[in-house]
Each structure stands twice: as C-alpha cells, then as structure tokens.
Amino acid sequence: xxxxxxxxxxxxxxxxxxxxxxxxxxxxxxxxxxxxxxxxxxxxxxxxxxxxxxxxxxxxxxxxxxxxxxxxxxxxxxxxxxxxxxxxxxxxxxxxxxxxxxxxxxxxxxxxxxxxxxxxxxxxxxxxxxxxxxxxxxxxxxxxxxxxxxxxxxxxxxxxxxxxxxxxxxxxxxxxxxxxxxxxxxxxxxxxxxxxxxxxxxxxxxxxxxxxxxxxxxxxxxxxxxxxxxxxxxxxxxxxxxxxxxxxxxxxxxxxxxxxxxxxxxxxxxxxxxxxxxxxxxxxxxxxxxxxxxxxxxxxxxxxxxxxxxxxxxxxxxxxxxxxxxxxxxxxxxxxxxxxxxxxxxxxxxxxxxxxxxxxxxxxxxxxxxxxxxxxxxxxxxxxxxxxxxxxxxxxxxxxxxxxxxxxxxxxxxxxxxxxxxxxxxxxxxxxxxxxxxxxxxxxxxxxxxxxxxxxxxxxxxxxxxxxxxxxxxxxxxxxxxxxxxxxxxxxxxxxxxxxxxxxxxxxxxxxxxxxxxxxxxxx
Numbered sequence: 001x002x003x004x005x006x007x008x009x010x011x012x013x014x015x016x017x018x019x020x021x022x023x024x025x026x027x028x029x030x031x032x033x034x035x036x037x038x039x040x041x042x043x044x045x046x047x048x049x050x051x052x053x054x055x056x057x058x059x060x061x062x063x064x065x066x067x068x069x070x071x072x073x074x075x076x077x078x079x080x081x082x083x084x085x086x087x088x089x090x091x092x093x094x095x096x097x098x099x100x101x102x103x104x105x106x107x108x109x110x111x112x113x114x115x116x117x118x119x120x121x122x123x124x125x126x127x128x129x130x131x132x133x134x135x136x137x138x139x140x141x142x143x144x145x146x147x148x149x150x151x152x153x154x155x156x157x158x159x160x161x162x163x164x165x166x167x168x169x170x171x172x173x174x175x176x177x178x179x180x181x182x183x184x185x186x187x188x189x190x191x192x193x194x195x196x197x198x199x200x201x202x203x204x205x206x207x208x209x210x211x212x213x214x215x216x217x218x219x220x221x222x223x224x225x226x227x228x229x230x231x232x233x234x235x236x237x238x239x240x241x242x243x244x245x246x247x248x249x250x251x252x253x254x255x256x257x258x259x260x261x262x263x264x265x266x267x268x269x270x271x272x273x274x275x276x277x278x279x280x281x282x283x284x285x286x287x288x289x290x291x292x293x294x295x296x297x298x299x300x301x302x303x304x305x306x307x308x309x310x311x312x313x314x315x316x317x318x319x320x321x322x323x324x325x326x327x328x329x330x331x332x333x334x335x336x337x338x339x340x341x342x343x344x345x346x347x348x349x350x351x352x353x354x355x356x357x358x359x360x361x362x363x364x365x366x367x368x369x370x371x372x373x374x375x376x377x378x379x380x381x382x383x384x385x386x387x388x389x390x391x392x393x394x395x396x397x398x399x400x401x402x403x404x405x406x407x408x409x410x411x412x413x414x415x416x417x418x419x420x421x422x423x424x425x426x427x428x429x430x431x432x433x434x435x436x437x438x439x440x441x442x443x444x445x446x447x448x449x450x451x452x453x454x455x456x457x458x459x460x461x462x463x464x465x466x467x468x469x470x471x472x473x474x475x476x477x478x479x480x481x482x483x484x485x486x487x488x489x490x491x492x493x494x495x496x497x498x499x500x501x502x503x504x505x506x507x508x509x510x511x512x513x514x515x516x517x518x519x520x521x522x523x524x
Contacts, residue, residue: 005203007211010224011037011192013510014212016199016265019047020054020174021232021478021499023181027113028106028507030188037223038185039197039214042260046155046178047234048450048479051256051359054173055118055138055493056500058100062108063137067117073097075129080490082127087486095459096484099501104137106504112184114140120492123320125418132419136493142176144169150182153195155258159361174496197221199265202229202474204272209473212268227510228473230461232503235451235479236263237282246279246453249329254287254295254447256359257479261450265480269455273465274474277482279453283495284325287447288358289340291367295445297321300356300424303432304345305401306444309338311384311393313401316413317343318421318430322489328446340443342387344398346436351376353442354432356424373443383439398434405431449495452483461506475506 012034015025022038023045029036044050059076060069077097084093107113118138122130144151144167151167157175159165171179185191194216201213203222211224236242237255239262255261270276286306287295299321308314314337315327331337345354351365353374368374377383380398384391404410408429415421416429424430455463455476463474478499485494 005211005222005224007224008222010211010226011035012225012227013507014039014223014225014229015503016212016229016231017047017233017478017480018045018178018193019049019232019234019478019499020177020496021503022047022230023178023185024500025230025232025477025503025507026191026193027181027184027188028504029511030185030191032507032511033190034227034511035190037192037194039194039199041196041198041233041264042155042258043195044155045153045182045193045195046174048257048261049174049496050155050178051158051258052174052496053138053492054175054177054496055120055136056100056115056497057135057491057493058104058137058497059097059135061101061104061115061137063104063115063117064135069117071131071135076135079122079124079127079129079131082129083124083488083490084486085488087488088482088484089459091459092457092484095505096498096501099505100497103501103504110184112180116140121419121423122491123323123420123489125420134491136491138173139177139180142171142179144171147179147182150179150186154179154182158359163361163363165361199233199268202268202272204471207469207472209272209471225473228475228506230475230477230503230506231265231269231455231480232477232499233265233480234258234261235282235454236266237261237448237451239263242267248280248282248451249332250282250446250448253293254445255450256297256447257450261479263451266454269463269474269476272471272474274463274471275456275466275468276454277456278486279451281452281483281487283322283449283452283489284329285321285447285449286324286328287445288353288355289373289443289445290360291363291371291373295447296358296360297447297449298355298358298444301343301354302356302424302430303348303354304343305397305434307342307344307389307394307397308336309341309389311389311391312397313413314341316410316415316421318415320420320489325446325448339445342389342441343444344383344394344434344439344441346434347438347440348432348436351438351440353440368442375441376438378438380439383441387441402433402435405433450479452479452495454480454482456482457502459505460509461502462509475509477502477506
C-alpha cells in the first residue's frame with residue numbers, strides 16, 4: 001500500500017489487455033474524451049478474442065431487431081436466470097442483460113463498428129424461453145487490406161498462427177472485431193496502445209488504486225491514473241501454479257487462450273486486497289488430441305460416438321461444448337472416465353473424423369496416425385484392441401447406437417433433441433450409423449477456452465475486497481473478472497459479450513466520477 005510514488009507518466013484510464021473487453025474499454029474512454037493507455041503483455045493485440053468466432057450474446061439488440069427478431073427482455077431474463085441461478089448476484093446478471101443492447105447502439109454510431117445477426121442456438125435448449133435461433137450477433141466482415149500496417153499487430157487466427165496457413169483476405173469473427181476496434185482507435189489521438197507491456201503491480205493508496213507498474217523492454221513504467229484501471233487481460237489458463245492452487249481441471253496443454261494469459265493482473269489485484277470467485281472454473285470443451293501433445297477445442301460433430309475406457313458411450317456427443325466438458329470433468333472426478341477417450345466412427349468420410357469445426361485446423365492425418373492419436377482397423381474388434389477397450393462392449397455399444405440411428409432417435413443420451421445438437425446437420429438428428437469399414441477412432445482429452453474465475457466485482461465492474469467493499473479506481477471485465485454467468489455457459493457469445501459490457505460499464509462509471517483526485521506525491 002504505497003503512500004508516495006514517483007510516477008513516470010499519467011493518464012485518465014489505464015486498460016490492461018487487448019481482447020474484446022480491453023478494446024471496448026479503450027474505445028469508450030477515448031470516445032468520451034479521456035486520455036487512455038492500453039497495455040498488452042504480448043507482441044500482438046487481440047487476446048483470446050482474436051482466435052474466436054467473435055460472437056456476442058446480447059438479447060434484443062439492434063442487429064437482431066433488423067433481422068426480424070421478436071425476443072423480449074422478459075424472456076431473455078427468464079432464460080438467463082434459469083441457467084445461472086443464484087450463483088452470481090442478480091444485480092450483476094441484470095447489468096449484463098440490460099446493457100448489451102445499449103452498448104450495440106453506442107458502438108454502431110461509429111461506421112467502423114457494425115454488427116450482424118449470426119444465428120446460434122442457446123446452449124440450454126430445454127430451459128424456459130431458450131431460443132433455437134439464439135440471441136447471438138457478430139461483427140461485420142472486414143477486408144484484411146483495410147487494416148494496412150495494423151494487420152502486423154493483430155494476433156493471427158489459429159490456422160495462421162499454429163498451422164502456417166495463409167492469412168485470409170477477409171477477416172471474420174474475433175479477427176474482424178479486433179481489427180475494427182484497431183481502426184477505430186487509430187482515429188483517437190487520446191488513445192495509446194502499447195505492446196510488450198506487462199502489468200505486474202497495482203499501486204493502492206488508502207481505499208483507491210491510483211496507478212500501476214508495467215514492465216516493458218525499456219524497464220518498468222509507473223503509470224498514474226486519474227480515473228482508474230480496467231483489467232480485461234484474460235484468465236490464467238497458462239499459469240500452471242495458479243491452476244494447481246485453485247484446482248482448475250485439465251492442464252495448460254488443453255488451454256486455447258494465448259500463452260500470455262498467465263493471470264498476473266489477477267494476482268496483482270489479490271495483492272491489493274481484491275476478492276476472487278469461481279477460481280476453479282473454466283469454459284470447457286472436448287479436446288481433439290493434437291500431434292504436438294495439446295488438446296484443442298472442438299465442436300460440430302456430425303457423426304461418430306464417444307466411448308470411454310470400458311468401450312461404452314458416456315454422453316451426448318453433440319451437447320454444447322461447455323456442457324460436454326463439464327460432464328467429462330464430473331465423470332473423471334468420480335473415476336468413471338479416464339483420458340484419453342475416443343471418438344469412434346466409420347469410413348464414410350475416408351477416415352477423417354466427422355468434425356465440422358475443429359477450430360484448430362487439422363494437421364496432416366499421417367502425423368496423428370504416427371502418434372497413435374488416429375487409428376484405423378478393418379473390424380470393430382481390431383479397433384477395440386488397438387485403443388484398449390473391451391471388444392464385446394464396443395461391438396454392443398456400436399450395434400445399439402446403430403439401432404437408435406435407424407430409428408432416428410437416441411433414447412440413451414437424447415442426442416438430437418435440442419436445437420444445438422442439430423446445428424451442424426441441417427436440423428436433423430446427428431445419428432449416423434457406424435457401418436462402413438474400415439473403422440476409425442480419434443483420441444480426445446479436455447480443452448478450455450480460458451479460465452472464468454477472477455476478481456470479484458459489483459454491477460458497475462468495480463472490484464470488491466474480501467469484505468465486499470469497493471476498491472475505488474480498480475475495475476475488471478472478461479476472464480479477469482469472476483464470470484457473471486457463474487458455472488453456466490448460457491449461449492455462444494457470453495464470454496465476449498460480458499467482457500465488452502463490463503468494460504463499457506467500468507468506463508462509464510469513471511467518466512461520471514469527479515476528477516478531483518489529489519495530486520500524486522513525489523518521492524524524495
């Protein structure tokens with residue numbers, strides 16, 4: 001708790017992190033006439049958002065309305081509360097629900113920030129007021145050439161970064177969202193965006209955070225903030241020690257966020273008295289095992305079945321990915337499931353796994369086979385022997401599933417009942433019989449899109465201490481904030497949407513606060 005500090009520079013607002021939340025915070029601050037500095041600890045802007053589909057779950061927003069959406073806030077609130085329950089404060093939930101549409105109105109006043117509907121079903125299809133078309137929007141596509149030299153500082157997509165694929169000529173999803181924010185911020189003279197700048201410490205004086213210490217290649221910079229700091233720096237999925245300390249399932253080999261997501265700003269918040277919540281939680285997914293030893297977020301199964309070490313199915317393979325991941329974690333915890341588990345499928349696609357959206361594009365199939373991650377066999381009995389499961393159990397499991405497929409329904413696990421189950425099969429149940437030899441299996445583990453535990457906040461995104469009191473001048477959003485959705489993942493676009501909302505609310509709160517903050521004391 002510093003009482004004196006020699007500052008190197010000052011600004012109105014310091015934003016930590018450059019994903020959707022950080023960019024929103026910086027843009028709003030600059031647009032409201034405040035001097036903002038954004039610091040990013042890696043060499044590219046975009047965070048986890050740059051890898052993502054860039055979707056936002058904002059009920060009743062203008063983009064949905066333009067497409068003829070007839071949802072109501074009452075229905076959306078009923079659905080969201082049914083998913084989240086009382087795990088997080090109702091005021092926090094309402095802040096998210098009620099702010100998404102006004103945020104889109106605010107952003108779309110800028111021609112560079114435009115959004116379109118992207119139909120994507122809600123993730124709990126049987127909850128009251130779930131919508132098969134979802135409440136989901138995405139940024140408009142962006143020609144890569146429009147970025148000019150900014151393209152060099154935008155974090156590439158996974159295909160480009162990890163597979164060496166050519167850069168696309170048209171950016172979509174998270175790439176388009178971050179790219180559009182970069183273009184919009186380029187026009188703001190009062191916004192400074194800095195790479196390779198790692199926040200390591202907050203400075204607290206009394207009940208207020210008055211600045212931060214940031215490490216750069218040129219040394220440490222002590223930045224005083226007249227209004228406050230917004231932490232939107234992602235989670236801690238790449239910090240082994242923090243994962244172990246807080247009991248986060250899985251490990252960093254399954255983490256899909258950038259390696260720079262190490263949680264240092266969360267630790268800095270804890271060091272100045274901040275409370276945390278949901279620290280054992282993440283945004284989960286089944287993870288296709290990769291030749292380099294990682295497990296990558298995977299969705300869009302239009303065939304095949306998952307089997308455990310006993311050769312038995314153990315879940316609905318087409319569940320929304322976080323629900324599937326949580327079922328995997330639960331079964332691992334009580335010993336019913338060991339890793340890897342296997343996706344068993346037939347030869348209808350020439351040996352390629354029946355996965356429409358691997359997110360990380362497939363490597364050379366020969367690389368998976370060389371590592372024993374994809375296996376082929378002329379019979380199911382041979383396949384069972386190769387993957388180490390009982391042959392009779394696998395044969396019985398496949399025969400029973402094939403019978404269900406012939407009938408067009410799955411009484412065991414109800415695959416195909418909810419709208420999301422049918423998203424990748426033209427609204428048909430994804431029940432393709434496994435009949436065409438040779439037979440195949442692909443190894444799976446557990447993946448995450450990031451941790452979702454972080455600094456505990458109120459409905460204005462103000463960070464709270466362990467007594468529930470506001471730490472003035474310190475705000476959090478995104479995966480640096482304890483997730484507003486608690487242990488649930490109500491729909492695609494919740495992580496990015498909530499990150500943007502709470503960064504927006506943080507800056508609005510700072511923009512309204514009195515500027516009469518005592519001048520910094522200079523150390524002798």
